[in-house]
Amino acid sequence: MSTTQSERLRGLLEPLVSAKDLDLEEIEVSRAGRRRVLRIVVDSDEGVDLDECAELSRAISEKLDETDAMGDGEYQLEVTSPGAERPLTEQRHYLRAVGRLARIQPHEGDELVARVLTVDDEGIDLEVPGVKGRKPTARRLEFARIAKARVEIEFNRKDKKEEEA
Numbered sequence: 427m428s429t430t431q432s433e434r435l436r437g438l439l440e441p442l443v444s445a446k447d448l449d450l451e452e453i454e455v456s457r458a459g460r461r462r463v464l465r466i467v468v469d470s471d472e473g474v475d476l477d478e479c480a481e482l483s484r485a486i487s488e489k490l491d492e493t494d495a496m497g498d499g500e501y502q503l504e505v506t507s508p509g510a511e512r513p514l515t516e517q518r519h520y521l522r523a524v525g526r527l528a529r530i531q532p533h534e535g536d537e538l539v540a541r542v543l544t545v546d547d548e549g550i551d552l553e554v555p556g557v558k559g560r561k562p563t564a565r566r567l568e569f570a571r572i573a574k575a576r577v578e579i580e581f582n583r584k585d586k587k588e589e590e591a
Contacts, residue, residue, distance in 0.1 A: 432455075438493060443466075448478070450466070451468060462502070465506065466505045467508050468482065510579050513575065520550050521545045526541065526577055528576065530574070530575045531575070552567060553565075
């Protein structure tokens with residue numbers, strides 16, 4: 427997708443997404459056979475449910491029908507959430523990941539898997555699990571030192587409500 431089309435779509439759609447108290451994370455136009463697919467990724471601090479995606483999809487569809495932002499060709503519209511293993515690229519992504527495990531690749535040093543404890547303007551505080559019976563250790567990483575980060579799926583993690591009981 428051209429930068430101009432991306433910027434135009436973002437300018438057109440961001441007010442609709444913001445009106446629903448959601449963040450517009452990504453806009454992607456790709457090909458699927460002869461059709462194009464317009465994929466809109468949205469999120470919020472509380473997450474996004476299927477009903478919110480459906481409601482937003484209808485609003486976006488109406489707005490796109492009023493304009494020529496997608497041109498004359500056919501396209502399929504998808505409105506979705508970022509998914510469980512989303513990349514962490516913005517401070518708000520890290521804030522949403524507090525309490526969760528993340529796989530982090532620093533610019534220098536080895537990759538680590540650690541629990542995100544707190545987030546501030548400069549970086550994140552982590553709890554690195556202990557190895558072979560050792561206690562977990564605390565670690566601080568500034569955002570500028572992080573090359574890539576992604577939430578890790580945990581299948582056996584207790585829910586916060588279960589932990590408090």
